[in-house]
Amino acid sequence: MRTQITELFGLSVYTDKAAFVGSVDDVVIDVDQKKIDALAVGELNPEIGEIKGYSGLKIPFRIIKSINDIVIIRHIPGMFRSPAKEE
Secondary structure: OOOOHHHHHHOEEEEOOEEEEEEEEEEEEEEEOOOEEEEEEEEOOOOEEOOOOOOOEEEEOOOOOEEOOOOEEEEOOOOEOOOOOOO
């Protein structure tokens, strides 16, 4: 499958366990290797743990499982906060 890089912008990113991560803001390219290195994801799901004050997340291309109408990545254990316990 061939696609234009600009078609990736704005796609929603989900884990393979159906957890929303965010949306694609940019594509990081390794010019020397002539390949996509990562997707820069913004508008992050607030359930994702603290990410050192950054407003985005870099998703390595190696954990991307599928790209079509949405992007599906491998679920990363511990990526999402535990639900707050109500007292």
